[in-house]
Amino acid sequence: MPHDGHHHDHDSHDHSELSPIALRVRALESLLIEKGYVDPAAIDLLIETYETKIGPRNGAKVVARAWVDPTFAAWLKQDATAAIASIGYTGRQGEHMVALFNTPDTHNMVVCTLCSCYPWPVLGLPPVWYKSMPYRSRAIVEPRAVLKEFNVELPKETRIDVWDSTAELRYLVIPMRPAGTENLSEEQLAERVTRNAMIGTEVLA
Amino acid sequence: MPHDGHHHDHDSHDHSELSPIALRVRALESLLIEKGYVDPAAIDLLIETYETKIGPRNGAKVVARAWVDPTFAAWLKQDATAAIASIGYTGRQGEHMVALFNTPDTHNMVVCTLCSCYPWPVLGLPPVWYKSMPYRSRAIVEPRAVLKEFNVELPKETRIDVWDSTAELRYLVIPMRPAGTENLSEEQLAERVTRNAMIGTEVLA
Amino acid sequence: MNGPQDMGGFTRFGPVNPEVDEPVFHEAWEARALALCLAMDSSGLWNADIIRHTRESMPAMKYWSSSYYDIRVEGHITQLVKHGYITEAEIAAGRMQVPPATMKSVLTAANVPAVLAKGAPYDRPGKNPARFKQGDRVRCLTAASEGHTRLPRHARGRSGEIARVHGTFIFPDTSSKGLGDDPHWLYTVRFSAREIWGHDNSDGVMLDLWEPYLEAA
Amino acid sequence: MNGPQDMGGFTRFGPVNPEVDEPVFHEAWEARALALCLAMDSSGLWNADIIRHTRESMPAMKYWSSSYYDIRVEGHITQLVKHGYITEAEIAAGRMQVPPATMKSVLTAANVPAVLAKGAPYDRPGKNPARFKQGDRVRCLTAASEGHTRLPRHARGRSGEIARVHGTFIFPDTSSKGLGDDPHWLYTVRFSAREIWGHDNSDGVMLDLWEPYLEAA
Numbered sequence: 001m002p003h004d005g006h007h008h009d010h011d012s013h014d015h016s017e018l019s020p021i022a023l024r025v026r027a028l029e030s031l032l033i034e035k036g037y038v039d040p041a042a043i044d045l046l047i048e049t050y051e052t053k054i055g056p057r058n059g060a061k062v063v064a065r066a067w068v069d070p071t072f073a074a075w076l077k078q079d080a081t082a083a084i085a086s087i088g089y090t091g092r093q094g095e096h097m098v099a100l101f102n103t104p105d106t107h108n109m110v111v112c113t114l115c116s117c118y119p120w121p122v123l124g125l126p127p128v129w130y131k132s133m134p135y136r137s138r139a140i141v142e143p144r145a146v147l148k149e150f151n152v153e154l155p156k157e158t159r160i161d162v163w164d165s166t167a168e169l170r171y172l173v174i175p176m177r178p179a180g181t182e183n184l185s186e187e188q189l190a191e192r193v194t195r196n197a198m199i200g201t202e203v204l205a
Numbered sequence: 206m207p208h209d210g211h212h213h214d215h216d217s218h219d220h221s222e223l224s225p226i227a228l229r230v231r232a233l234e235s236l237l238i239e240k241g242y243v244d245p246a247a248i249d250l251l252i253e254t255y256e257t258k259i260g261p262r263n264g265a266k267v268v269a270r271a272w273v274d275p276t277f278a279a280w281l282k283q284d285a286t287a288a289i290a291s292i293g294y295t296g297r298q299g300e301h302m303v304a305l306f307n308t309p310d311t312h313n314m315v316v317c318t319l320c321s322c323y324p325w326p327v328l329g330l331p332p333v334w335y336k337s338m339p340y341r342s343r344a345i346v347e348p349r350a351v352l353k354e355f356n357v358e359l360p361k362e363t364r365i366d367v368w369d370s371t372a373e374l375r376y377l378v379i380p381m382r383p384a385g386t387e388n389l390s391e392e393q394l395a396e397r398v399t400r401n402a403m404i405g406t407e408v409l410a
Numbered sequence: 411m412n413g414p415q416d417m418g419g420f421t422r423f424g425p426v427n428p429e430v431d432e433p434v435f436h437e438a439w440e441a442r443a444l445a446l447c448l449a450m451d452s453s454g455l456w457n458a459d460i461i462r463h464t465r466e467s468m469p470a471m472k473y474w475s476s477s478y479y480d481i482r483v484e485g486h487i488t489q490l491v492k493h494g495y496i497t498e499a500e501i502a503a504g505r506m507q508v509p510p511a512t513m514k515s516v517l518t519a520a521n522v523p524a525v526l527a528k529g530a531p532y533d534r535p536g537k538n539p540a541r542f543k544q545g546d547r548v549r550c551l552t553a554a555s556e557g558h559t560r561l562p563r564h565a566r567g568r569s570g571e572i573a574r575v576h577g578t579f580i581f582p583d584t585s586s587k588g589l590g591d592d593p594h595w596l597y598t599v600r601f602s603a604r605e606i607w608g609h610d611n612s613d614g615v616m617l618d619l620w621e622p623y624l625e626a627a
Numbered sequence: 628m629n630g631p632q633d634m635g636g637f638t639r640f641g642p643v644n645p646e647v648d649e650p651v652f653h654e655a656w657e658a659r660a661l662a663l664c665l666a667m668d669s670s671g672l673w674n675a676d677i678i679r680h681t682r683e684s685m686p687a688m689k690y691w692s693s694s695y696y697d698i699r700v701e702g703h704i705t706q707l708v709k710h711g712y713i714t715e716a717e718i719a720a721g722r723m724q725v726p727p728a729t730m731k732s733v734l735t736a737a738n739v740p741a742v743l744a745k746g747a748p749y750d751r752p753g754k755n756p757a758r759f760k761q762g763d764r765v766r767c768l769t770a771a772s773e774g775h776t777r778l779p780r781h782a783r784g785r786s787g788e789i790a791r792v793h794g795t796f797i798f799p800d801t802s803s804k805g806l807g808d809d810p811h812w813l814y815t816v817r818f819s820a821r822e823i824w825g826h827d828n829s830d831g832v833m834l835d836l837w838e839p840y841l842e843a844a
Contacts, residue, residue, distance in 0.1 A: 012641055021697050022656035027721035028704065029659055031713055035727035038666045041736035046662035049743065051651050064799075091746035092665075096793075113635035113779060115679060116695055119838055125661070127649050131695040133640040140832050141412070141636040146810035149643045160830045162634065163776075166777045168749035168796060201645070226480050227439035232504035234442055236496055242508040243449045246519035251445035254526065256434050296529035297448075301576075318418035318562060320462060321478055330444070332432045336478040338423040345564075345615050346419040346607055346629070352484065354426045365613045369418065371560045372596055372618035373458075373532035373579060406428070414639045419780070421629045422687040470639040471691060553825025565637070566825070567785070608770025608783070 032118035036083035055124035056195035058089045058131075059172055062122055063198065067177045068101070077101060080172065084122060094121035094170050100163065101174045102200075107158050108173050109200030112165040119170035123195060130199065140164055150201045173200040222324045248385035261400035263338065264377055267327055269395035271304070272382045282306060285377065289327060299326035299375050306379045307366065307405075313378050314352075314405030316344040317370040324375035328400060335404065345369055355406045362400050378405040411556065412563060413466040414473035419564045419607070423474075443483040450486055452525065455493050458532075459586035463558035464488050485605075498554040534593035536578030539620055541595065546572045548599060549627040550619065558586035561623045569627045570601035573616065581620050596623040629775060630683040631690035636781045636824070640691075663839040667703055667736040669742065672710050675749075676803035680775035681705050751810035753795030758812065758838055763789045765816060766844040767836065775803035778840045782832075786844040787818035790833065798837050812838040 018026070032038045062084055066073040074081040080097035084090070097119060100108035112118065113136050118126040129135050139146050143160045148152065154160065163171050175197040181189060198201035223231070225348050237243045265290055271278040280288040285302035289295070302324060305313035317323065318341050323331040344351050348365045352358065359365065368376050380402040386394060401407035417423075433440040456464075465485035466473075473481060490496045495511045519527060540550055552567040560582050576596040584592035596618060603613035634640075652658040673681075682702040683690075690698060707713045712728045734742060759765055769784040777799050793813040801809035813835060820830035 018656075019654075021700075022654065024718065025656040025660045025663070025700055028700065028713075029663055030721050031717050032663060032667070035713070035806060036710065037670070037727065037730050037733065038663060039733060039735045042666055042739050043659065043662040043738045045736045046665050046743075047652075047658045049739065050661070051658070051691065054743075055651070091744040092742075093746065095746040095748040096750065098791075114777060115682070120832045122783045125651055126695075127646065128653070128695075129643050129645045133634060133691055134643045137634040137637040137640050138643070142638060143830065146643055150645055155829045156828075159828075161756050161816065161817070161833055162831070163815075163833040164779070165835065166779065167793075167799075167837070169813075169815070169835050196645070221438075224437075226483075227437065229501065230439040230443045230446070230483055232448055233483065233496075235504050236500050236506060237446060237450070239506045240496070242453070242495065242510065242513050242516065243446060244516060244518045245520050247449055247517045248442065248445040249482070250519045250522045251448050251526075252435075252441045254522065256441070259526075260434070282484070283505070283591050296527040297525075298529065300529040300531040301533065307430050318417045319560060320465070330434055331478075332429065333436070333478075334426050334428045337426065338417060338474055339426045342417040342420040343426070347421060348613065351426055355428055358569075359542050361611075364611075366600070366616055368598075368616040370618065371562065372576075372582075372620070374576065374596075374598070401428070412636055419629055422631050422690075424686055431680070442646075469641055470637070473639075474688060474691075487799050551825060552822065553827075567822075605769070605784075608768060610770075 007104055050120075052127055054120060054196065056122075057120070057190070058087075058124075059122035059195070059198045060190040060193035062087055062089070062099075062172065063174055063193045064186045066101075066174055067181075067189055068186045073101075073174075076174070084172075089121040093117070095118045096169045097122070097172060098169050099172050099174050100161075100200075102176050104176070105157075105159060107154055107160050107200065107203075108171075109139065109143055109160060109162045110165065110171045110173060111136060111162060113137070113140060114164075115167060117165035117168075117170065119172050122172050123198060127195070147201060150196065152201065152203055154203070173198050175202075175204045178204045211336050221256065227387065255330055256299060259325060261403065262329075262395070263292075263329075264324070264327035264400070264403045265395040265398035267292055267294070267304075267377065268379055268398045269391045270309055271379055271389045278306075278379075281379070289377075294326040296326055298322070298380050299324050301374045302377060303325070303374050304377050304379050305366075305405075308386075309381070310362075312350055312359055312365050312405065312408075313376075314344065314365060314367045315376040315378060316341060316367060318342070318345060319369075319371060322370035322373075324377050327377050328403060332400070352406060355401065357406065357408055359408070380407075380409050383409045411466070412554075414468065414470035415462075416470070416562050428528075436594045440477075440479040443479045447482050447486050447516045450490065452515050453495075454514050455495070456489050457580075457588075458587055459491060459558060459582040460532070460588060461485050462582070463586040466558065486594050532579045533577050534580055535589050536593045536595060538595075540575055542572045542575070542597060542624065542626070544572050544575060547623040547627040548572060548597075550599075550623055551625065555583040557583070559583050559623075561619060562617070564606055565601065565617055565619075568601055568605055570599040570605065570617075572597050573600040574598040576611070576618075579620070581622065583620075597621070597624070599624070628683070629771075629780060631685065631687035632679075632683045633779050635779050657694075657696040660696045664699050664703045666734045667707065669732050670712075671731050672712070673706050674797075674802055674805075676775060676797070676799040677805060678702050678706060679799070680803040683775065748839070749797045750794050751797055751808050753810045753812065755812075757792055759789045759792070759814060759841065759843070761789050761792060764844040765789060765814075765841040767816075767840055768842065772800040774800070776800050776840075778836065779834070781823055782818065782834055782836075785818055785822055787816040787822065787834075789814050790817040791815040793835075796837070798839065800839070802838075813839070814838070816841070 066076050076099045080099040116131040139160045143162050197204050271281050283306045285304040321336040345367045348367050402409050465481050500507050549569040550565045578593040579596040581592040581594045599619050601615045603609040682698050717724050766786040767782045795810040796813040798809040798811045816836050818832045820826040
């Protein structure tokens with residue numbers, strides 16, 4: 001399988017166990033630091049940020065807010081960038097946000113066929129499958145076959161719109177609120193929202 | 206490079222030097238013979254036939270005949286299968302022949318994008334480049350760039366028709382007769398005809 | 411299925427690299443592989459369309475990184491295994507482990523010249539008159555058959571002109587499923603490079619297409 | 628250029644294989660590679676379109692068999708080498724062999740939060756009013772720009788409907804050549820799956836397309 005080359009055990013610090021690409025990146029890092037092109041502390045902070053601060057819990061909060069607050073939902077529909085910024089999520093790979101509201105008639109699903117564009121501020125870094133050639137190539141032509149691989153089967157009558165992120169717009173799917181969640185708090189609702197539901201490869205139940 | 210895996214030194218009979226595919230084919234051959242599915246003498250004769258009897262010298266004779274004999278050329282244009290059969294070339298991968306006559310206005314070039322269909326009775330087995338993904342993918346979209354890799358540059362005014370062998374028709378390009386060959390015999394003319402000229406990736410001079 | 415074989419129009423596999431004075435075979439196994447495939451074609455276990463579909467069903471990365479003879483031999487092995495004539499374990503062992511199946515026809519050396527000279531013609535009598543004639547404008551369907559088809563992606567939905575009318579031939583979309591010859595009219599259609607690629611020249615892309623792929627334009 | 632990135636509609640790369648409880652990074656080098664790329668993006672030596680084009684210019688087989696982070700880091704290395712900031716020999720040695728070039732801007736840890744929060748907006752003031760409005764029927768050009776473009780092959784020559792009008796944005800076909808922002812109107816166009824694939828359903832393929840890719844249909 002292509003794109004699976006990085007599914008090995010995590011690196012140890014023993015040089016002899018590193019793959020060629022791991023060694024190459026290590027050499028590049030030393031070189032860029034030695035030449036003064038990068039600040040090692042910035043590298044560490046960037047990694048920490050995407051490992052701990054920027055991830056799908058952000059998007060889940062946006063979704064939960066939209067479920068409980070019709071004014072916010074309307075704003076999100078109208079100007080997603082501003083509405084999302086009001087909760088504190090802005091910037092790199094989310095400069096121009098669009099929210100796609102699933103309905104009983106229309107299911108939205110997001111892909112980037114040409115690279116792997118993804119709304120980082122609300123979902124974090126994309127999962128391997130989203131970046132893989134199988135998803136990139138197939139999502140637009142056989143969405144139902146792809147959804148089946150996520151154990152999702154939509155009724156035949158449901159229209160599927162697949163959004164291909166060919167520009168700098170970044171898409172966040174707002175899944176339908178599951179039945180029986182009327183008594184949950186906004187925080188409890190956010191816990192029900194999964195990353196895949198915000199990409200459109202899962203339906204919340 | 207893909208498709209270059211078979212450009213190694215020729216096999217020796219030492220098992221230890223054989224590639225996995227060479228070993229696999231050897232095992233397959235033993236097995237098919239042991240099971241009585243193939244006649245070893247037939248295998249040897251098939252190889253001998255394509256190594257020594259069926260090759261581009263056949264097509265060259267067809268071209269030379271067309272150059273010296275207008276009646277034959279007209280027949281070739283009208284019913285290439287019958288005309289070519291009259292010289293003795295028929296059968297497998299040449300059951301339905303079409304001759305494409307180059308003119309000063311139109312250059313013809315043959316490809317099989319979907320596999321590697323090729324007129325075996327007149328040209329023999331296809332060369333590696335004809336079967337390669339670079340030729341298969343590029344010939345129809347950038348024929349001039351491909352021809353440049355064969356050191357062929359056609360005038361801008363020359364129309365290029367690229368024939369993609371998507372069915373069981375097999376194409377033989379009849380190149381234009383080079384200038385200054387008026388006094389050559391049919392046999393001498395045949396010697397001037399190259400395989401690539403009969404595919405359309407060479408212009409005879 | 412939009413398989414690995416359908417890569418016409420893609421420009422990034424690299425240069426063509428023609429080889430000067432190329433030998434017929436580069437390695438001994440290639441000759442053996444070809445001859446074995448040709449001999450097994452006489453078995454009647456498959457037809458050309460079934461075997462093409464088998465080859466195209468290889469995973470894409472394997473298809474693109476395999477040579478012509480490698481793809482051929484793997485296609486034949488797949489079919490022989492599928493029909494129960496050999497097993498993968500037998501190939502691994504290089505010898506028989508289960509008794510042979512009945513082979514309808516074995517190609518003998520004596521028959522080789524005649525079998526090659528005869529080939530396997532693909533024209534078959536058809537039932538209907540040709541729907542199109544030379545010069546007619548046609549458009550290819552946008553949809554392609556499930557499974558094997560010879561209508562490439564870059565031609566789907568595109569318009570061209572009937573350049574030649576060839577007669578009625580076995581239809582691969584049916585034949586590849588083992589559902590019979592289903593003969594249909596075969597045409598060569600000329601598409602302008604402008605129509606297919608948007609090129610600003612008079613070049614043409616010529617495709618051999620069966621009537622079910624086409625509608626009047 | 629019809630490069631390895633443009634494989635939408637191809638069905639034979641295999642199953643998607645979603646991973647349960649996937650970690651942010653699978654190996655330590657991926658995290659380092661991503662962070663180095665993000666830090667070097669602050670150098671101002673390239674823009675997003677140039678770096679995308681660099682990645683797409685990889686040989687196809689290498690592109691398809693490389694992981695996301697591998698492709699990213701190789702794209703950045705190519706650009707750094709091209710601009711004379713590092714050499715391949717230096718990477719091989721893992722240390723400096725030629726003096727550093729002047730770096731306009733080095734991302735410091737102190738600036739990381741602000742730089743990430745700000746991002747790099749792509750909207751730019753345009754000169755002309757939008758040619759199309761919501762509901763208009765449009766057709767994509769058949770021809771694509773030489774070099775980098777965001778008009779995929781499966782949409783070329785196909786017709787759809789303007790679903791949304793977004794404003795004027797940097798045009799990648801120009802920007803990727805280092806020829807400036809060249810802002811154009813950006814639209815989301817809805818194509819029916821029937822128009823693009825011939826599917827017999829009401830599904831849609833939504834593409835974000837710039838005005839120069841479109842003509843009135």
